[in-house]
Amino acid sequence: MRFTLHADGGSRGNPGPAGSGAIIRDESGATVATVSEFLGTATNNVAEYTAVLRGLEALRDVLKGDASEADVDVYMDSMLVVKQMSGEWKLKNEGLKPLAARVHEVGRAFRRVSFAHIYRDKNADADKLANEAMDRGV
Secondary structure, three states, X not given: OEEEEEEEXXXXXXXXXXXXXXXXXXXXXXXXXXXXXXXXXXOHHHHHHHHHHXXXXXXXXXXXXXXXXXXXXXXXXXXXXXXXXXXXXXOOOOXXXXXXXXXXXHHXXXXXXXXXXXXXXXXXXXXXXXXXXXXXXX
């Protein structure tokens, strides 16, 4: 089984009202789950990491015991998160370390999780979910 997870987070003010969004699709392109969560006051980077975390948690919950059979391709427009989660860049920010550790922990439920950078226009669905979360919270 293969899934794509498009994730995005944002903050209005950085830090400011923040939201995360994720959409998970199966191989046929059908939507398996969506996430749209208001985070309160947070930074953009916290929102980006939270979007990945909530997306992986949602997929794990949908798949239940079958998660270990799944390959997950995570697509984000956050170069920072992609490079840090891929191990290409060091994670120095103490506030992000617990979120990154949790992403790694939840990611172990799957056979494979990969991260790839995409441009913002290719991540519109996740961006919309993140913005809807921020709109609900304000």
